[in-house]
Amino acid sequence: MNIFVIGATGFVGGALARHLAAEGHTVTGLARTETAAAGLHAQGITPVAGNLEERRPWRRPCRRTRSSTPPRPERSRRPQPSRT
Numbered sequence: 001m002n003i004f005v006i007g008a009t010g011f012v013g014g015a016l017a018r019h020l021a022a023e024g025h026t027v028t029g030l031a032r033t034e035t036a037a038a039g040l041h042a043q044g045i046t047p048v049a050g051n052l053e054e055r056r057p058w059r060r061p062c063r064r065t066r067s068s069t070p071p072r073p074e075r076s077r078r079p080q081p082s083r084t
Contacts, residue, residue: 004029004030008030030052
């Protein structure tokens with residue numbers, strides 16, 4: 001299966017991408033830097049340069065996949081209650 005992992009260079013997304021690649025899936029991962037892209041490539045994951053703000057570079061590769069992972073949800077911006 002062709003799978004696009006948006007957080008492929010992160011802790012959870014990276015583990016997921018490596019697992020999927022090891023299981024024989026074709027995995028593509030989003031990489032913000034050349035260093036991150038090289039790391040993905042070394043792990044058998046096809047890197048796509050880009051970031052979440054500029055979607056144009058990775059829109060087409062994402063459409064060619066059967067599945068994609070969503071980015072990590074934003075943390076709440078509400079103030080947290082103080083612990084007293």
